[in-house]
Amino acid sequence: MLDAQRLAALAVAQVLAGRNLNQVLQKELARHPQLTPQQRAMLQDLSYGTLRHYGTLQAVLGALLQKPLQDESIRALLLVALYQLAYTHTQSHAVVDHAVRVTVQALRKTSAKGLVNAILRNFLRRREALLADAAAAGEEARHGHPQWWIDKLRSQYPQQWEEILACGNQHPPMALRVNRRLGNAQAYLDQLSQVGIVGRALAQSGILLEQPVAVDRLPGFSAGQVSVQDGGAQLAASLLDVADGMRVLDACSAPGGKTAHLLELADLDLTALDHDSKRLQKVEQNLRRLGFKAECLVGDAAEPQKWWNGKPFQRILADVPCSASGVVRRHPDIKWLRRESDIAQFAAQQAAILDALWRCLEQGGKLLYVTCSVFAEENSRQVAAFLQRHGDAELLPLPGRAEQDLQLLPDQEHDGFYYALLAKL
CATH class of the missing domain: 3.40.50.150 (Vaccinia Virus protein VP39)
Structure with missing residues (x-):
């Protein structure tokens, strides 16, 4: 987890400085070919998850700090660690320990060791109250989007704006498009069932998976039998x-x-x-x-x-x-x-x-x-x-x-x- 937490903090810091997350992650993965598939998956989850809940996390961090934090690398590390503590099932003592080690060993900022430890342990003691206070602090924290975005959706979709915002903070579905020249959705659903993948048919030649899977688990993917494509795009x-x-x-x-x-x-x-x-x-x-x-x-x-x-x-x-x-x-x-x-x-x-x-x-x-x-x-x-x-x-x-x-x-x-x-x- 140490490498994933460190690299996720680096990725989040770069995004908050204005860079595209996909490009940042591609570069970091290319620079660290030794990462295992599990570490790569964790890096993705920590980076995406922290940014998905950034509105809430920054409100929580602000409440935990006695004064603004000027060091962006430490700030990004704390955001990633807070995401782990608030939204994942990772053992809390491991999250705190790894964050302190990243501060000292990777970031080489020994002077911030005490701050990182104190912030994260304080969050663990006050977790529920801090998250509740963040949700009440303002719409950016409650809905996880910038205020201008919230205002625009509320104006254009007065009945659905909250549902749209909530959906934007969820994990996306994984849909497939069956190549009509090589088969049909029902036949491919049978193939998926044989390898333990559960899905259901969408309109035309689409299939919605119950859980996302790696493409190399999809039967016939390399042979062009199926493609990954969102149901709306289809x-x-x-x-x-x-x-x-x-x-x-x-x-x-x-x-x-x-x-x-x-x-x-x-x-x-x-x-x-x-x-x-x-x-x-x-x-x-x-x-x-x-x-x-x-x-x-x-x-x-x-x-x-x-x-x-x-x-x-x-x-x-x-x-x-x-x-x-x-x-x-x-x-x-x-x-x-x-x-x-x-x-x-x-x-x-x-x-x-x-x-x-x-x-x-x-x-x-x-x-x-x-x-x-x-x-x-x-x-x-x-x-x-x-x-x-x-x-x-x-x-x-x-x-x-x-x-x-x-x-x-x-x-x-x-x-x-x-x-x-x-x-x-």
Whole structure:
């Protein structure tokens, strides 16, 4: 546990300084190949869990400190240790002992040894009262999100805002998408049962697992029989309404889950575009595992003049960059890295991408606009503004649904997504 606690504290400190958690963890795991699978899993849990409950933990730590703590490395270590004491079943004496050892041996801050020991032991004596006081101290501590985020959700979802916030603090579900070309959900559920994995069917070819598992435990994963994809994300391919032979653009394709799903549904002339060459490599890896081919291009969806050959597409999937507010339980660092001003910046970027891609769509073609956000500025308001700018655009009913657009809110089955299907007249 010592290495996991130390590295988790380092990761949390870097995130609070403005870095992306996934990138930080990838770097640390690469630097420490000696970590066992159990240590790696613990590092992930401690890092994600501390940030998931950061609002409460910082309130608790503030109540335990007699004066503000200036040393960010010690602060991060205390937050991780408090997470362990408050939210895990780890033996409390081991958590405290390891935190003191990290302070002295890894951080080399012997002068802070007494402070770390005293703070953690004080928490153990007053645990219930401190957590109750934190919940009463303010909404950030009670709901585990920044105040501006809470206020925006309360304004836009007056009936559901508390449920959305609570969901954002939970562990995410694990869903699978069965490759229709190689089987169906019921047959794959039987395979899972044979290896002791419990799941149930979702709509179409989806499966929701009772408990997350490592992909190497999934039968036929390396052979392309199944992919890991959130249940909400699995709607995209069918909503785009593709058919064999169509010329299709997946405009922001990485990491490639929706790209592959489109190719599972139909034989397409598909172009997968992404601005990040490294992320585009993940698309290519996914396609190879599943046995599909697509033209993979590095390019900015907002600047088609740099990559487009001028031949219009019949279908465009525009899964645009966004706040990712609908998938925050998978990326808890987002809550603390985002600023309210970022939403307007994302909205401007989304508008630029939509306007640019519209030029690439043939008359009579369809564009599916997608975000993993729950904020209206990026979703329904974005589409409404687009329709005002483009007289040749029409909002279509979504295939198989009564709605003209769909705002999925995160729940026990799927993350938060937004879908709108636009036709070019």
